[in-house]
Amino acid sequence: MAKLEGLRIRNYRALRDVTLGKLQTLQNVDSLTPMTVVIGKNGVGKSSLFDALGFLGDCLRVGVEEACDLRERGGFQRLRSHGVREPIEFELYYREGLNARPITYELVINLDKSGRPYVQGERLRQRRKGEPRGRPYSFLHRWEEWGLVWAGKESHASNATEDALEERIMREDPDSIAISLTDRRKLGIVTLGALKEHPRIASFREFLEGWYLSYFSPNAAREISKAGPQRRLDETGKNLGNVVQFLEREHKDRLQRILTRIAAKIPGVEGIKTHRDEIANHLYLLFQCAGFAEPFTHYQMSDGTLKVFAYLLLLEDPKPPSFLCIEEPENGLYHKLLELLAREFRSYAEKGSTQLFATTHQPYFVDALSPAEVWVLEKGPDGFSKVTRASADPLVSNMVQEGLPLGGLWYSDYLDAR
Ligand SMILES: Nc1ncnc2c1ncn2[C@@H]1O[C@H](COP(=O)(O)OP(=O)(O)O)[C@@H](O)[C@H]1O
Ligand SMILES: [Mg+2]
Structure with missing residues (x-):
């Protein structure tokens, strides 16, 4: 299964230049763990980071211009780090599987002459088979609406050591195919990833499409949704009832097992059942709570219970997302x-099917984590975010080894850069 080993974000809101984990150019560090948690006080850039990941997913779905305006982002000018004239840049370092050669995806977004955001550059690179070292070879390289691609599973034969030289060699490479894209605001991987000739681009696109960001709101989950069964919980959780309906229709026994398992994990809840109102054709979730003979419907349950229920249901998705991001799960x-x-x-x-990413400022959440899983965001002297891995500090690692909980250390300011 695909794994994100590291990422770098530049010039996105408070993130002037932030790297988490391993990159093609940063090999002497550990890659990201299956679960990554970013902690930090208010205003250090947690939401910026969460939103940057969401932005990337939105760029894939609707193009870069529309993505800048979605979710109250307020346009490119507000997104770009203040006082900076450089483009917004993303770099992802990922592997399709445990033994696959890593792939680097780079995306550069800037304003064009008419002041509209567009894709200024986009590149996918991978080392050739049997070459553990050296420069990786591009198999997609785009400059504005022009680009070159290499079909199949292997890269081209250039062994250039500099970008400028590489570009010339690439253009002259008989295996390269020149492309021109009609929409400069759309990602090239969307179009090219739909073609059978480009399996590596297709699998990267699939990986990015599999990202799921949770913007769960308990109130939305209480809405009576009229539509029928739905396979997956949407980002706000408002189709919670529909997902349960889907499971009830398609996997009745499995649903009951899921509900029993979830009920066992939520304190005060002794059982969860479904009830169908035949006249309204509506499905209710019934929570049997300690001390009460009559069950409560999900419209009556507390925000917290509903939230835990939704998260646990998300983890039961039969088609799990490749990357699941949750912002401050502690709220409520x-x-x-x-x-x-x-x-x-x-x-x-x-x-192993899903990598998990969360932000938090709750020490109790951090208590359950190990130093390699935790990244501390802080504001640097220049006003921009900087991030350090908790395991990078030997003192912290030693204290955790001696049995001190990580959240407690954070609470006592041990995790702040000294
Ligand atoms: N375009 C920008 N350039 C620089 N800083 C920004 C930009 N947009 C927001 N910020 C700063 O980012 C900080 C907020 O970051 P945020 O991600 O909301 O923090 P958190 O979620 O950790 O509380 C604020 O201090 C805000 O001033
Ligand atoms: Mg925030």
């Missing part, structure tokens, strides 16, 4: 539930 949750949730997330991520 009783603190002791957080350790449980962190453990659930971790064991889910360790199963």
Whole structure:
């Protein structure tokens, strides 16, 4: 299964230049763990980071111009780090599988002459088979609406050491195919990833399409949704009832097992059942709570219970996302539930199908984590975010080894850069 080993974001809101994990040009560090958690006080850039990942997914779906305006982002000028004239840049370092050669994806977004955001550059690179070192070879290289691609599973034969030289050699390479894209605001991987001739581009596109960002809102989950069964929980959770309907129709036994498992994990809940109102053709979730003879419907349950329910249901998705991002799961949750949730997330991520990314400022959540899983965001003297891995500090690693919980250390300011 695909794994993101590292990423770099430049000039996106508070993230002037932030790297997490391994990159093609940063090899002497550990790659990201199955679960990655970013912690930090208010205003250090957690939402910027979460939103940057969402932005990338939106760029893929709707193109870069529209993505700049979605989710109240307010346009490119507001997104670009203040005082900076450079483009917004992303770099992802990923592997399709455990033994696959890593792939680097780079995306550069800038304003064109008419002041509209467009894709200024886009590139996919991979080392050739049997070459553990040296420069990776591009198999997609785009400059504005022009580009070159190499079909198939192997890259071209250039062995250039500089970008400018590489560009010339690439253009002269008989295996390269010149492309011109009709829409300069759309990602090239969308079009090219739909072609059978480009399996590597297709699988990267599939990986990025499989990202799921949770913007769960308990109130949305209480809405009575009229539409029928739906396979997957949407980002706000408002189709919670539809997903349960889907499971009830397609996998009745499985649903009951899921509900029993989830009920066992939510304190105060003794059982969860479904009830169908035949006249309204509506499905209710019934929560049997300790001390009450009559069950409560999901319209009556607390925000926290509903939230835990939704997260646990998400983890039961039969077609798991490749990358699951959750912002501050703690909101509205009783603190002791957080350790449980962190453990659930971790064991889910360790199963290997989904990588998990979360932001938090809750020490109880951090208590369940190991230093390699935790990244500390802070504001640097220039006002921009900087990030350090908790495991990079030997003192912190030693204290955790001696049994001190990581969240407690953070609470006591041990994780701040000294
Ligand atoms: N375009 C920008 N350039 C620089 N800083 C920005 C930009 N947009 C927002 N910020 C700063 O980012 C910080 C907020 O970051 P945010 O990601 O919301 O933090 P958190 O979620 O950790 O509380 C604020 O201090 C804000 O001033
Ligand atoms: Mg925030």
